[in-house]
Amino acid sequence: MYYKFSDFTQKLTGSAPLAAYSPQGLRLGVPAESPAMIFATPTKLVSEAQATVEYLGANKVPDFQRLFQASDSIPVHLKRGLPDRLLYRTTMALTLGGALYCLVALYITAQPRNK
C-alpha cells in the first residue's frame, strides 16, 4: 500500500506508487505494471435498465380498467379468471378444512384428562 497526503486537506490517503509520498526522495521498487483498473460497468441506457423503477413499464392501468369493468357479472374477487379461482379455492379449502380441524381439536382438548 502506498500513501500520499491528499491535495487540499493534507490527510493521509492511499495512492498509486508513482504518486506516493517519499520524504527522502527515494523511490522504492515501483511494480512493473500497475494493477488493472476496473471501472464500474458502463451505465446502461434507460430503456435497457433492469431494476430501475423510475420509468420502467408503461402504464397498464387503462388495460386493467377495461378488464375489470367488463360487464360479465363476475364478482371482483374472481374477475381475473384462473389465478383468482385457484387462489380462492385454496383459501376456501383451508378455511373449511381448518374450521373442521379446529372443531375436532377443540372437542379432543375438551375431554377430561383422568390422572
Added chain:
Amino acid sequence: MAHQAHAYHMVDPSPWPLTGAISALLMTSGLATWWHYKTTTLLFLGTTLLLLTMFQWWRDIIRESTFQGHHSTPVQKGLRYGMVLFITSEVFFFIGFFWAFYHSSLAPAIELGGLWPPTGITPLDPFEVPLLNTAVLLASGVTVTWAHHTIMEGARKPALQSLTLTVLLGLYFTALQAMEYYEAPFTLADGVYGCTFFVATGFHGLHVIIGTTFLMVCLLRHTHYHFTSNHHFGFEAGAWYWHFVDVVWLFLYISIYWWGS
C-alpha cells in the same frame, strides 16, 4: 346492470370476511393448543389463512377503486373516517400499555426496591441506539411528507425516491431495534420492568413492521401508476399510519427510555 341513484359503493359478495373470521378462530385456538399441547398446526394454518385473506381482500379493494372507479368522493370520505377511527382505536390500545407502565413506575413496589428502574435492572442508555431510532423515525416522517407532496405534484421520480427512502428508514429502525432486543441486559421475564418494556416496545415494533409493509405496497402501487396527483388515498392512509407509529415511538422514548431510566 341497474344504475344506482347514489354515489355509495355496493360491494360484490365477497368470501373474505368469512375466511378472515375463520382465520381468527384458528389463530386463537392455535395459541391455546400451542401453549397447552405444544402443537403449532392450527396456529400456522390460521396465520396462513390470515395472510391469504389480507392479500385478496386488499387486492379486491384496489381493483374496485383504481380499476373499477367505485371510490367516489363520498366513498373516499367514508374511508377517511374509517382510517381515523381505526388509528384512534390503536391509540387506545397503546394507552393501555402506557397506563400499565406509569402505574408500576410512578409508585414502585417495595419488592422492586421502592425505586425505578427496579433494583438489579440496568436500563438501556437513552442517548445511544434509542436516540438514533428516534432520529430515524423523525427523518422517515419528513420523507413520507416529501413523498406526499411529490405525488400531489405529479413528480414521479422524486415520489419513488422519497417513498423508497421512507421504507428503508423503516427497515433500518426495525433492524436496530432487533439488535437492541438481542443485546439488552434484561428480558421479558425480568419482573414488571421487563414486562412493560418489551410489551410496549414490542407492540410498537410490530406496528412499525405493519406500517413499513403498508408503505411498501404504496411504493409498488406507485410504480404501477395507481396513484394520481389528486386521488391517492391509499398512500395517505399509509402516511397517517406511519405518523401515528412515529408519535407512539416519541411517547415510548420519553416515558420508558428516558424518564424510566
